[in-house]
Amino acid sequence: MASVRLDDVRKVYGNGQVAVHGASFEVADGELMVLVGPSGCGKSTLLRMIAGLEEISGGTLSIGDRVVNEVAPKDRDIAMVFQNYALYPHMTVAENLAFGLKLRGHPRAVIDQRVNAAAETLGLGQMLDKLPREMSGGQRQRVALGRALVREPAVFLLDEPLSNLDAKLRHSMRTEIARLHRQLGATMIYVTHDQVEAMTLGQRIVVLKDGQIQQIDTPMALYEHPANLFVAGFLGSPAMNVLHGRLERADGLRLVLEAGLSIPLGDARVGEDWLGKPVAMGVRPEHLQPAAPEAAGFDTRVEVVEPVGSEVFVNQVFGTHPLVSRLPPRQLPQAGAALRMAVDPAHLHFFDAGTGRRLW
Numbered sequence: 423m424a425s426v427r428l429d430d431v432r433k434v435y436g437n438g439q440v441a442v443h444g445a446s447f448e449v450a451d452g453e454l455m456v457l458v459g460p461s462g463c464g465k466s467t468l469l470r471m472i473a474g475l476e477e478i479s480g481g482t483l484s485i486g487d488r489v490v491n492e493v494a495p496k497d498r499d500i501a502m503v504f505q506n507y508a509l510y511p512h513m514t515v516a517e518n519l520a521f522g523l524k525l526r527g528h529p530r531a532v533i534d535q536r537v538n539a540a541a542e543t544l545g546l547g548q549m550l551d552k553l554p555r556e557m558s559g560g561q562r563q564r565v566a567l568g569r570a571l572v573r574e575p576a577v578f579l580l581d582e583p584l585s586n587l588d589a590k591l592r593h594s595m596r597t598e599i600a601r602l603h604r605q606l607g608a609t610m611i612y613v614t615h616d617q618v619e620a621m622t623l624g625q626r627i628v629v630l631k632d633g634q635i636q637q638i639d640t641p642m643a644l645y646e647h648p649a650n651l652f653v654a655g656f657l658g659s660p661a662m663n664v665l666h667g668r669l670e671r672a673d674g675l676r677l678v679l680e681a682g683l684s685i686p687l688g689d690a691r692v693g694e695d696w697l698g699k700p701v702a703m704g705v706r707p708e709h710l711q712p713a714a715p716e717a718a719g720f721d722t723r724v725e726v727v728e729p730v731g732s733e734v735f736v737n738q739v740f741g742t743h744p745l746v747s748r749l750p751p752r753q754l755p756q757a758g759a760a761l762r763m764a765v766d767p768a769h770l771h772f773f774d775a776g777t778g779r780r781l782w
Contacts, residue, residue: 423609424486424499424576425451426472431481433467433633441467442633444481449577454603454610456624458617459656464633465613466581472611473502473579485576501570502579505586507562509554509569515541516550519568533572540568543602560591567602578610584619596622617657621645629653651778654704654771660735660746662704666775669697674718677703683741686718688767693782696772701781704771707735707748713764724759738763 426449433442442464449455457465470476472483474495483491490498509518519537528536541547544564554562563583570578580599584592600623603610614620620627621641629636629644629652637649641657648654654662667679669692676684685703713719722738722745734749738761747763755761772781 423451423607425449425484426577426609426611427482427484428468428472429482429484431468431471431483432479433464433471433476434479440633442471445635446481447628447635447638449609449611452607452609454600454612454623454625456612456614456620456627457630458614458620458624458627459630459636461615462632463630465615465628465630467633468630469502469579469581469611469613472577473500474498499576500579501573501575501577502581503566503570503583505582507554507566507586509562509565511554514551514553515546515557515565515568518554518565519550519572522569522573536572536574537568540571543571543605544568544598558591559587560595563587563595564598567599571602571606576609578608580610580612582614583612585614585616592616592619599623618659621657629656631656647780648704648771649780651702651704651773654773658706660707660748662706662771663710663745664702664704664773665743666700666702668699669701669772671697677701679741679743683720683743685720685740685765687765687770688718690767690770691782692772696781700775702773702775702778704773705765706769707746709766709769710745710747710763711749711766713762717764719762719764722761722763724755724757724761726757727754729754736761 428445428447430444430446432444434440445468457468459465467476471478478491482489485498516537519540520533523533541550544567546564546568584595587595596619612623624641626640627644628638631652637644637653644653644657665677665679667677670676670678675687675690677687678684720740722740724736724738726737728735734751734754736747736749736755738745774781
């Protein structure tokens, strides 16, 4: 396996559109790195530049100790798994797995050994004589993974490989990919728009927006310490509640939203120089809970209650401001009921209202 390093890598198309603005990061040998962001953020373009399928407009891309900017895709020692499987419909599973090795002139004995090993690893041993049309979507995706696996490449690249599967299959295939990564110790770069996939699979995550890297960190570090409002809102389901107002000390620290509306913040730590200035405050749904009888709180009105089994999402409004809280299952509030809520002061996030950057 090998590391992958990007130094100020850019992609500019002929019409002047900048798809990737100076991306710089390193994927360690054996690491599973996830590139995540909304459609059009440049994540697939970055992956295609690593694969050699898109020309690099500027910067340096290295795989291991070798700069590969001008190296052909077939000579980069990478294997790519695509969203649409890209299997040959007239070939059996065994033939699909073996095809790339045959093109490279590997001996028959080596091909058979690698195909059988990949089939055993992915549970395809009883399907080697099947055609793709005779298989489910999850089985076909395993064949696509196996075709990359037999190559024994330095780097695996996966471009939204689970987006065509249903929810149950996506979960099982996420587990399969995570298990495969642990077993192989492989360097993998995985692209997805699904923040759940990113959080559950990535050892580290690169969050992108409009071709620019917003933050790089471990999943829980991103969740607990988002660098800006975009990262705060993108990661987490339901999304973080964000309220805009001014911090004031009046009967304790408060976020004043507008005339007559304010939220008590208890002993939340704030920078004193931000008092009286516009800020955005974020609170995760699990940190917005019913207020204890004697605690300071604020009154909301329940709009929609979403029980999902092990937890309940309660959608509320405070004035005109929508909020959602994550509650344990119990007697559910009714739509239209009043709820007195409180925020956990130890888990509040504050951002500059103008730039969106985290304050402290």
